[in-house]
Amino acid sequence: MLKFIKHNLEGIDGVEIYPIISLVLFFLVFSAMILFVFKLPKKRIDSLSNLPLDNDINNKEIDHE
Numbered sequence: 001m002l003k004f005i006k007h008n009l010e011g012i013d014g015v016e017i018y019p020i021i022s023l024v025l026f027f028l029v030f031s032a033m034i035l036f037v038f039k040l041p042k043k044r045i046d047s048l049s050n051l052p053l054d055n056d057i058n059n060k061e062i063d064h065e
Helices: 002-009 017-039 042-049 055-062
Strands: none
Touching: none
16 A cells, blocks of 8 residues: 555655654644643633533523523
């Protein structure tokens, strides 16, 4: 299967840069998300973790009549 892909990509000039770009892009997004998570305040994390269990929000959504 890899032979078919390699054969098709051999005819494209400069195709070897695309895996490098995708790896750098993945690394940048992954690093940004790690930094974002570590910089979140503890209070915000606690409020987000209790969100599914919060009855006040669930009652407001059900009471839409």
